[in-house]
Amino acid sequence: MAEKEGIDNNDSKKSEFSSLEEFDLDDQIEIILPEKDTVEALDVVPEEDIREEAENGPSQEVVPEEAVREEPKNGHSQEVVLEEVVGEDEENGSGQSDSDIFKEIKLPSNSDDGESERPPKDKGAENFSPTADEQKDGQSDPSKIDEPYFLGVDGEESHDEPPKGPGPHSVNDGGEGQESGKSDIKSKKDIEPAENQKDRNDKNGDSVKFAEKSKAKTIIGNWTFTQIIIGLTLLLMSFAGGVICMNPAFLGFKKEAEPITLKTREPSLTVVPASKQVESAKPLSKNDIYIAKISEAGLLRDELRSKKEEIYQLKQYYQNGITDLTTQINRELQEGNITSYSEALKNRRIELNLRTIQRRRFYIQRLEEPIRWIKQGREELLYLKRKAEFDLNLIDIAGGIDMDRHMRHIDAAIQKYRPSAEKLAIRREHADPTPLETIWGQQIKGQKKNNDQVLSNGMDQEISEEICSGNYERTAELTSMSAVTARCLSKKPGSDLFLNRLTALSPKAAEHLFKWRGSWICINGIKELSPSAAQHLFKWEGKWISLNGLTEFAPELATCLMAWEGNQLELMGLRYNKRNADQKTLKYLALWQTMGGKLFVADDLRQEIERVTM
Amino acid sequence: MKKHLISISLTSLMIYLLFCGPSYASEHKTSELHRKMAEISSLQQKLSQKIRLAMQKQEQLSQRVDELEKEIKHEKEQLQIDSYQKAIRNPRIEFDLKLIQLLIGYIYGINEKISSFQNGYQTLVFFQQQAQDDLRMIKTLNDMEIDKLITQINSVLDEFFPELGKPVFDAQNIPMKNTEKIWNEIIQQQNARS
Numbered sequence: 124m125a126e127k128e129g130i131d132n133n134d135s136k137k138s139e140f141s142s143l144e145e146f147d148l149d150d151q152i153e154i155i156l157p158e159k160d161t162v163e164a165l166d167v168v169p170e171e172d173i174r175e176e177a178e179n180g181p182s183q184e185v186v187p188e189e190a191v192r193e194e195p196k197n198g199h200s201q202e203v204v205l206e207e208v209v210g211e212d213e214e215n216g217s218g219q220s221d222s223d224i225f226k227e228i229k230l231p232s233n234s235d236d237g238e239s240e241r242p243p244k245d246k247g248a249e250n251f252s253p254t255a256d257e258q259k260d261g262q263s264d265p266s267k268i269d270e271p272y273f274l275g276v277d278g279e280e281s282h283d284e285p286p287k288g289p290g291p292h293s294v295n296d297g298g299e300g301q302e303s304g305k306s307d308i309k310s311k312k313d314i315e316p317a318e319n320q321k322d323r324n325d326k327n328g329d330s331v332k333f334a335e336k337s338k339a340k341t342i343i344g345n346w347t348f349t350q351i352i353i354g355l356t357l358l359l360m361s362f363a364g365g366v367i368c369m370n371p372a373f374l375g376f377k378k379e380a381e382p383i384t385l386k387t388r389e390p391s392l393t394v395v396p397a398s399k400q401v402e403s404a405k406p407l408s409k410n411d412i413y414i415a416k417i418s419e420a421g422l423l424r425d426e427l428r429s430k431k432e433e434i435y436q437l438k439q440y441y442q443n444g445i446t447d448l449t450t451q452i453n454r455e456l457q458e459g460n461i462t463s464y465s466e467a468l469k470n471r472r473i474e475l476n477l478r479t480i481q482r483r484r485f486y487i488q489r490l491e492e493p494i495r496w497i498k499q500g501r502e503e504l505l506y507l508k509r510k511a512e513f514d515l516n517l518i519d520i521a522g523g524i525d526m527d528r529h530m531r532h533i534d535a536a537i538q539k540y541r542p543s544a545e546k547l548a549i550r551r552e553h554a555d556p557t558p559l560e561t562i563w564g565q566q567i568k569g570q571k572k573n574n575d576q577v578l579s580n581g582m583d584q585e586i587s588e589e590i591c592s593g594n595y596e597r598t599a600e601l602t603s604m605s606a607v608t609a610r611c612l613s614k615k616p617g618s619d620l621f622l623n624r625l626t627a628l629s630p631k632a633a634e635h636l637f638k639w640r641g642s643w644i645c646i647n648g649i650k651e652l653s654p655s656a657a658q659h660l661f662k663w664e665g666k667w668i669s670l671n672g673l674t675e676f677a678p679e680l681a682t683c684l685m686a687w688e689g690n691q692l693e694l695m696g697l698r699y700n701k702r703n704a705d706q707k708t709l710k711y712l713a714l715w716q717t718m719g720g721k722l723f724v725a726d727d728l729r730q731e732i733e734r735v736t737m
Numbered sequence: 738m739k740k741h742l743i744s745i746s747l748t749s750l751m752i753y754l755l756f757c758g759p760s761y762a763s764e765h766k767t768s769e770l771h772r773k774m775a776e777i778s779s780l781q782q783k784l785s786q787k788i789r790l791a792m793q794k795q796e797q798l799s800q801r802v803d804e805l806e807k808e809i810k811h812e813k814e815q816l817q818i819d820s821y822q823k824a825i826r827n828p829r830i831e832f833d834l835k836l837i838q839l840l841i842g843y844i845y846g847i848n849e850k851i852s853s854f855q856n857g858y859q860t861l862v863f864f865q866q867q868a869q870d871d872l873r874m875i876k877t878l879n880d881m882e883i884d885k886l887i888t889q890i891n892s893v894l895d896e897f898f899p900e901l902g903k904p905v906f907d908a909q910n911i912p913m914k915n916t917e918k919i920w921n922e923i924i925q926q927q928n929a930r931s
Binding site for chain 1 (some may be wrong): 790791796797798801810811814815817819828829832835836841843846847855903904905906907908909910
């Protein structure tokens, strides 16, 4: 039996056909446009029926729709094929299948309506056939399917007694209805809203096939409530879609922020969001990434260097403090006529000063550790940086170069040598500070120093003799220099001369020494330079002088500097002091720089020089 | 009459084959040689570019080696280092020696390739010269055997064209000179100067 009944869960009091049901059936149904008379028939449904239908069960409305199909095989001129619209489960509101709903339909509720007066045969004709599922299962009797039957379109018809027995039984019922109404179908066609006709000749088992192919048809008449609801829903959804499209944030999507225009008096500025700027920026090439990483290593080296300088300054600070304390102790010793260590310890001030010296010495010693660590880090970073640079330079002609490996190594080194409190910390445990007695012994009036001086003089004598005999191997070990030695040394071949242990330079020695023909001279051990020695120094024809031991640079020296033709001067030990004399020196140094000289000084001094230049 | 016509036709055909046949063959050979010469020129140009680039890189690397050597000498002087064992305890000298070792390997690889390319270039010049000579010969005598030359040219082209797409050297496969040897050479240079 190829009948199914659509159920419309319509709350409205008016009987309606659901046009949506047609669409839901999709390809299973064949939509036949309503004939004019059918539509008219819909209009003649009594209002009472509609009301009663609403009362009986607002959730269920059987909306049968039929298609009239002519089949030439049978002898009939026209067959009425009853098709139904299968209501959506959703519309049922219960989530039950249509067949279930049919069972829930109560006969008594309909028995009171106007339709109850109708002949039972008609009712039978309007009874429901088995559900689509049953039909598909082949439970229906194919022999009776071919009986055309009528199924009303009214709501009350939908409330007719549901099939009580199995499929075939209900088919029988339907069949009766159809038989009784058979002659009426054609005559009623004009007055009934919709009529279902079945081909009687379809007795050869095609009924099952037919059942599968049964298609619902909704006759669209006037705008129904459902249609309006659906229409409105669609409209609402379109609107909602538009709104969401305009602002995807409603759904949690991000939409590119629009530029914010600042309203100012000036021409309006457009603030482009950061994300947009990022998008517009060109992606970095691999080479750029490598170069950036190499630069990062270079920056870390600079950072380490400044950290090292800080440590040196700290060491210097402690050293200066020790010198001050030693002076104080010596003063106390002289004032108190103290000669022995035990006597000295009785003096509380001397004892505390000795302890401070002890602590500071310990600090100075321990600061060597971070200095070593920094030095190692700087060297390692330099090595990796250079290696990566070499390979990067050759990457276009060489194979087997793994720049990513370089980057990994640099990354690891950066991680390893990034200065932190933990890495720079000095270990105070397991350290034995110099005993106070030792310190006491070393501080006694510089006796030891004098002894050392004698020893070093003897050594210098030996080296001087070697130099004058043409052996320059131990030149760098010289701590003092006579004019004769300087004269010998001025004949030394080579471009570099290192005399960093030299602590003083007499004008006479300077006169000879700076006749040496080289390009770089290092005399970083010299703490003070007399103007007369400076005159000779700055007449030297070399290019580069390192004087990092000088802490002061008198204006007289600066005047001499102006005459020098070299171009690099290192004065890293120089400290800025806001005295007039220093201001004058600064001006000379700044002037020398503007003349093309390259000056290496500490940052604070450089800033002052720059300030003077400005 | 018919016989007469046939004999005339045959005679004409023979004359055509006699004169135009060799002419066609010589044209073919000429064009073949011209094509090969063009290929040689193209390869020469590319080889020349490669050689120039390699030499440029080699020069840069040599310069870097000089700088590193100078740095080592400076460190040696400043720290009074007189032996290799002491030298490698100084990180700067140690790393500089390693870098020199690497660069020397690179330079070796580049030099190998430069000489290979130069060799190829010279061979191409030789074959181009021969092709030009043969062309003149063909022009004069209308024919000449060039198959052997073409084969030889093809052999050179096949050898060097793929080389253009390859790296000049493989950084993973370079000879590594001993750092102590490098150190000793630097010291010797210094002593020789002084």
